[in-house]
Amino acid sequence: MRGRVLIIAGSDSGGGAGVQADIKTVTMLGGYAASAITAITVQDTLGVHAVQAISPHMIADQIRVVLRDIGADAIKTGMMGAVETIMAVADVLREEAPQIPLVLDPVMVAKGGASLLAPDAVACLKQHLLPLAYLVTPNAPELAALTDLPVETTGMMEKAARTLCAELLPNKMAVLAKGGHLDGVELVDLLVQAETVTQFSASRIESRHTHGTGCTLASAIATGLAQGLNLKDAVRRAHAYVHKAIATAPGFGKGHGPLNHGHPLD
Template structure:
């Protein structure tokens, strides 16, 4: 398996549990090479997001172009893009510099603590410009409800919702069901070839900060390494589950995962 180069375009998390920090750890733990273009700085910890400082779009463009023209990328991952101008800038660069490179787009809208990470007026731009470029989008249920403009009330409604998202002109959708109550966590992967259902027993823990970022970057690592979509999703879900179980227990709120769970210090 090739190492796989992943360019991650997302925001920074000062607490290290989500965002660029989680993305870097996940790709590295799975044997890939991660490069970054940072879209925003956040002041946050396990208890919430307390400040957001957007990065100027010209500088986002410069970061992306310099990485793509030198190091290159076998896959791309987007996370927090914050506003419409950032989305337009990222889409422009991807179209010009990385045509055909698979993109995993995590439509980050709200932090786990409730802080808005995407301006409401930017949702239409996200749907129009970025999501059609993606090989896969990875919305959770609240994000899917925003994209669809309707509720997704239970697990039984998830396959239909995922297929409806495909109807927006998307190539593949991983609809994540972790927000639903119950002992089982269900995710639905919808592609033009059909629907795959993934199911695991819920881990009762508060240490789940950054699971969405981590999952999307883990999938991107798999695609960069040449894995088929279904296999990349399955491996990424196994990795996230292991990282939750290996969580270090830090913080007073939603704690971080144990991202280094696959790294063997004895081999260093």
């Protein structure tokens, strides 16, 4: 076991996304996963049926005690939900983990369409949490919301990602713009770092079993960073892990089903 990853995210009762997917991913890639729960969702493959937020004080305390005792080599954030949660997380990370690389997945909408980030929280996320990130992993709709730019093609996605790097993130930050929502038989993600852009491509797998892909990818990258991989290698390994997890999905549920996080065991 190598690489400690602290996951700050919501719980998915269906097990396909959120903290459950994160812990499975970190474990399957050989890391150690700790967690701070931001919200409890009543969720299955058909959607999010209810959300109960955890108090900001409790969230901050979860983060603080884990960092002070077990420590972390990387941190991954997912569902924040509200302004109060974002502020609590940002404050404790500035205090306790200023040098630990943060992979920020700006979770805004669930796979089934339910909103997971309050409208007033988007500006708060941009102002207080994004500047702390080492890597931000928005999909196309999230990237459009963060930049107020249209993202309908790979070229538009690159422009928006460059804008996010330039306007919101310090020089050391990077954006992994995910193209899964765009049309085409080839899925293209773009890693934008300062002046460089690296393309990661894969054949699109036509499947409804893609619940938790964003959570899984971000956690896989965080695990790679925690284990000492450079960013490009961490993204490359994470892509391979997620691609096979989709290809071998177990087919559970009546809606957007979960991935096969355990495929390394096979």
